[in-house]
């Protein structure tokens with residue numbers, strides 16, 4: 001029996017997989033700068049990831065599509081950029097890309113979008129209704145690979161600018177800016193300002209591995225964030241495990257991440273020379 005493709009919105013648990021799927025799909029594409037996974041992360045951090053859908057097959061995320069707002073020099077509002085879109089190489093040409101495109105475009109119309117544009121393979125996107133639109137341009141992009149589709153019959157004329165996130169060339173956390181990082185940095189600031197050596201592991205799209213190892217024998221992990229919401233209104237779990245062997249393994253894993261983490265001195269403080 002053919003497995004059913006499920007298209008759904010991304011959740012926090014999909015973030016790393018989305019990065020991996022995207023990097024794998026673009027890995028051998030000669031026209032790619034191999035920054036597509038960073039673009040998605042930058043759009044997410046700046047809250048510009050209007051639609052982010054994953055394709056799930058047998059419980060595994062095998063594809064992803066992103067939509068973000070664009071601006072057009074003639075002032076035409078509510079147009080969006082499609083992309084990146086990616087399907088794991090071993091799952092390509094089985095209709096997963098088509099399912100992501102169709103679902104994504106239908107959700108975009110549901111948000112009262114007026115149109116959508118993209119940069120991509122001419123043969124692929126025409127089948128979804130995209131066309132070269134004379135007078136609608138994107139600087140630095142050959143017109144034959146720039147496509148648009150109006151949803152409301154009005155065709156804008158001008159220069160399209162994709163979101164800044166498309167300039168990303170590395171993980172956004174590295175810049176220590178943006179909304180998600182500022183939340184992160186609040187806690188890190190408190191620690192750093194209290195004189196506790198603090199590092200930020202900016203190598204990963206998101207660090208979900210919240211763990212405390214105390215006195216080499218107690219491991220505290222789980223979802224609990226030690227916030228007021230966690231205490232008073234959320235459903236949380238907080239395993240407290242007393243096991244020296246397990247504590248040692250967690251500490252080892254922490255040290256692996258420490259190797260690629262960067263010293264954080266806290267906002268308003270200069271690093272010691």
Ligand SMILES: CC(C)(COP(=O)(O)OP(=O)(O)OC[C@H]1O[C@@H](n2cnc3c(N)ncnc32)[C@H](O)[C@@H]1OP(=O)(O)O)[C@@H](O)C(=O)NCCC(=O)NCCS
Nearest residue numbers: 025085086087092093094095096097098119120121123124
């Ligand atoms: C482009 C991509 C997302 C399409 O996903 P997919 O699951 O392979 O697509 P589908 O199976 O739905 O393909 C639908 C049709 O498009 C064709 N097609 C797929 N990729 C194509 C491509 N790069 N160029 C032209 N046609 C393509 C398929 O042959 C299929 O044709 P058919 O229906 O006649 O058999 C996927 O191939 C991918 O991840 N490619 C690498 C990353 C990439 O190029 N992203 C887009 C950047 S512009």
